Amino acid sequence: MxxxxxxxxxxxxxxxxxxxxxxxxxxxxxxxxxxxxxxxxxxxxxxxxxxxxxxxxxxxxxxxxxxxxxxxxxxxxxxxxxxxxxxxxxLESRLDNAVYRMGISPTRPAARQLVSHKHVMVNGEVVNVPSYRLKPGDVIELKPKSKANTAVTSLIRPKNPKINWVDFNDKDLKGTYIAHPERENVPExxxxxxxxxxxxx
Structure with missing residues (x-):
């Protein structure tokens, strides 16, 4: 890859x-x-x-x-x-980018690693392709085994409240890609x- x-x-x-x-x-x-x-x-x-x-x-x-x-x-x-x-x-709808935006990982390279190492599920299925294209309504979460892995969960940080096109529940470790973002909301x-x-x- x-x-x-x-x-x-x-x-x-x-x-x-x-x-x-x-x-x-x-x-x-x-x-x-x-x-x-x-x-x-x-x-x-x-x-x-x-x-x-x-x-x-x-x-x-x-x-x-x-x-x-x-x-x-x-x-x-x-x-x-x-x-x-x-x-x-x-570009924002890529799976690795969404994992980063939700706060599951501190950086995009770390998010890419989480995805490629099969820690992330989309709509209940494991997806290990960082470039996987998300659609509005897709649910992203860590695998049950990964949720119990402190090496993975220790990377989670609070989601930036300005990133309103994704939602993340830090208790369930589950989030939703709500919609494609408007350009003025993307901070890059x-x-x-x-x-x-x-x-x-």
Missing amino acids: ARYTGPKNRICRKFGEPILGSGKNLGKNSNPPGQHGNSKKRKTASEYAIQLKEKQKAKYTYMVLEKQFRNTYVEASRLKGATGENLIKL NIKEQLIVELYSK
Whole structure:
């Protein structure tokens, strides 16, 4: 199952945001990676470079590689409404992302691991595919055996109240994917219109 396994802090420094991990070292060294940082780079990035960087940020944020990301974009372009907003909705409906949004895991990589190790059920069936596409009304919960595993339950944290398109009961360790989110409610700092412009060329 392909995913990025390189240095997380390097990616945080590249975009200047904690898109992978906590980004706790950004304050100490916020320069882009590389021997010379910004000193040897162009002062003004080209339009293509800006669009490409935004696409890369979205890919790293949701842990999607190029082929899968492009397929998601093509699917988003076929749906009614703005393509950029549809793209974010499709990315947010991934199972690993929903597990992260519910607070079952502290990070998306941890959520991906929980799913791939068969700790998560959807509508009563074990699903181990992180990219599994959720539909409104789908019920997500930990397996009974996993609910008794302190190594799994110790990762659970309170759900962000602003994330209103998922619901989670921390007593039953069960949640519901209520609806696809509206773009203004998704906190990720992604300019999806730049991604649309890049793929439209």
